[in-house]
Amino acid sequence: MANQSRAPYLEALREYAARDPERLHVPGHKGGPAADPELRDAIGEQALALDIPALTWGIDTGPEPTPFQEAQALAAEAWGAKRTWFLINGASQANHVALLALAHAGERVVVQRNAHSSTVDGCILAGLTPRFVAPEVDPELGIAHCLTPDALDRALTDTPDAVGATAVSPTYFGAVADVARLAEVAHSHGVPLVVDEAWGAHMAFHEDLPAHALSLGADLVVSSTHKIVGSLTQSAMVHLGHGAEERIDQSVVDRAVTLVESTSPNSLLLGSLDAARRLAATRGRELLGETIAAMTQVRAAVREIPGLQVLDEGIVGAPGVHGYDPLRLAVDVRGTGASGYEVAAALRERSEVILELAGENVIVGVFGMAEAAAPQGERLIAALKDAIGSLGDRGDRTREDFAAPPPWGELAMSPRQAFLGPQEVVGVGEAAGRIATESLAAYPPGIPNVLPGERLTAETLDYIQTTLDLGGSLRGASDRRLRTVRVVAE
Numbered sequence: 001m002a003n004q005s006r007a008p009y010l011e012a013l014r015e016y017a018a019r020d021p022e023r024l025h026v027p028g029h030k031g032g033p034a035a036d037p038e039l040r041d042a043i044g045e046q047a048l049a050l051d052i053p054a055l056t057w058g059i060d061t062g063p064e065p066t067p068f069q070e071a072q073a074l075a076a077e078a079w080g081a082k083r084t085w086f087l088i089n090g091a092s093q094a095n096h097v098a099l100l101a102l103a104h105a106g107e108r109v110v111v112q113r114n115a116h117s118s119t120v121d122g123c124i125l126a127g128l129t130p131r132f133v134a135p136e137v138d139p140e141l142g143i144a145h146c147l148t149p150d151a152l153d154r155a156l157t158d159t160p161d162a163v164g165a166t167a168v169s170p171t172y173f174g175a176v177a178d179v180a181r182l183a184e185v186a187h188s189h190g191v192p193l194v195v196d197e198a199w200g201a202h203m204a205f206h207e208d209l210p211a212h213a214l215s216l217g218a219d220l221v222v223s224s225t226h227k228i229v230g231s232l233t234q235s236a237m238v239h240l241g242h243g244a245e246e247r248i249d250q251s252v253v254d255r256a257v258t259l260v261e262s263t264s265p266n267s268l269l270l271g272s273l274d275a276a277r278r279l280a281a282t283r284g285r286e287l288l289g290e291t292i293a294a295m296t297q298v299r300a301a302v303r304e305i306p307g308l309q310v311l312d313e314g315i316v317g318a319p320g321v322h323g324y325d326p327l328r329l330a331v332d333v334r335g336t337g338a339s340g341y342e343v344a345a346a347l348r349e350r351s352e353v354i355l356e357l358a359g360e361n362v363i364v365g366v367f368g369m370a371e372a373a374a375p376q377g378e379r380l381i382a383a384l385k386d387a388i389g390s391l392g393d394r395g396d397r398t399r400e401d402f403a404a405p406p407p408w409g410e411l412a413m414s415p416r417q418a419f420l421g422p423q424e425v426v427g428v429g430e431a432a433g434r435i436a437t438e439s440l441a442a443y444p445p446g447i448p449n450v451l452p453g454e455r456l457t458a459e460t461l462d463y464i465q466t467t468l469d470l471g472g473s474l475r476g477a478s479d480r481r482l483r484t485v486r487v488v489a490e
């Protein structure tokens with residue numbers, strides 16, 4: 001075990017700044033003196049001093065292993081990866097990398113239908129044609145859970161030329177997939193499993209959390225380190241699993257990382273990854289233990305508020321839910337009669353409590369690995385009581401039906417062809433039968449109804465319109481009220 005209490009890359013940045021070299025290199029603020037004074041004041045001289053470019057001797061060039069290589073090796077060890085890459089364009093970049101890496105083996109890939117938009121964008125970049133597979137949907141809450149191993153097996157059986165499969169776990173709402181079985185299924189079909197674990201970077205550091213994807217046989221794991229573990233926004237990692245190399249070539253991943261990355265990666269982002277890894281590896285267990293205990297209290301207090309229910313381990317065992325991440329606080333607001341959008345607005349306007357996500361039925365708050373969750377939870381509980389009180393008695397929506405979306409349309413061309421080809425904007429009345437160039441995802445439940453390359457159906461357009469009329473929202477569309485749609489020109 002290497003010394004996880006070191007942060008070699010961050011230390012090398014600080015040593016460089018402390019030597020106060022003459023900076024005849026970029027960036028033009030020269031480590032602070034040439035920066036706008038208000039910027040200097042706002043983010044601090046030290047942050048500017050540590051903004052050091054790539055290819056600096058003693059940091060990421062010079063005798064090997066360089067501090068940058070050491071930092072990534074420490075991260076690989078901490079998460080149990082064969083190799084880890086630090087990324088400066090988020091888990092979005094990690095998904096682009098994953099799809100570009102898979103595309104070396106062929107042209108088709110099995111993709112969980114409600115994958116993050118960066119997965120679909122990865123297919124566009126890589127020229128892969130997706131064979132979509134639906135996640136399970138919670139019929140009561142109208143939210144999407146995870147992909148089941150059986151559904152993956154059917155999709156891979158149906159797509160013998162698929163070169164890999166991608167699945168999301170945990171979901172936005174904290175549901176965790178049966179990654180061990182998903183990996184077994186993928187491997188039994190001879191293909192790698194990519195797990196988008198953007199929301200689960202902390203899961204490697206406490207035994208009371210669901211096991212993390214790398215420990216369960218996933219081949220390539222997308223990790224949005226900034227989300228829960230606390231590196232700076234936009235910093236992320238992609239991990240290659242031990243044993244994955246027979247399915248994914250390390251050098252191909254390496255090339256894909258550089259293809260979708262600036263040649264000037266920000267050292268503050270990279271340094272924050274090194275520091276977040278150290279915090280997680282050395283104190284994660286203790287910090288997470290506190291957060292998990294505090295979250296149990298917070299959940300109990302939310303349940304006491306009339307009309308509110310919380311999602312918890314109770315959802316484990318529902319179709320598509322193998323585990324549950326307790327750092328997510330997903331609250332079912334239907335019993336208040338108000339929508340999640342209304343509750344979120346009241347929390348924001350009356351108490352400055354800002355949530356991660358609000359949907360029709362559920363609101364989600366995210367707690368961080370090292371957060372003082374107990375006092376934050378108390379503030380939230382007081383604000384929730386106030387918000388619900390302010391919204392008044394609106395009856396109970398718990399029994400309202402959730403209409404399942406119609407099946408998605410035929411994939412008439414690859415997402416890449418649709419995205420890059422000639423396009424035109426048509427009124428929604430003329431859109432049925434045309435091929436979409438954009439994504440349309442009605443919330444709830446947020447599973448894309450239409451993705452680039454798919455033929456639009458009247459049924460789907462009606463469904464989206466009804467969802468909008470009922471107060472739902474539409475993501476991905478160039479016209480969020482669906483008056484027009486961008487389609488392939490004919």
Ligand SMILES: Cc1ncc(COP(=O)(O)O)c(C=O)c1O
Binds near residue numbers: 090091198
């Ligand atoms: C499942 C999933 N994957 C990937 C991403 C992209 O992460 P990032 O914002 O770090 O690029 C997100 C962002 O919310 C996500 O929810």
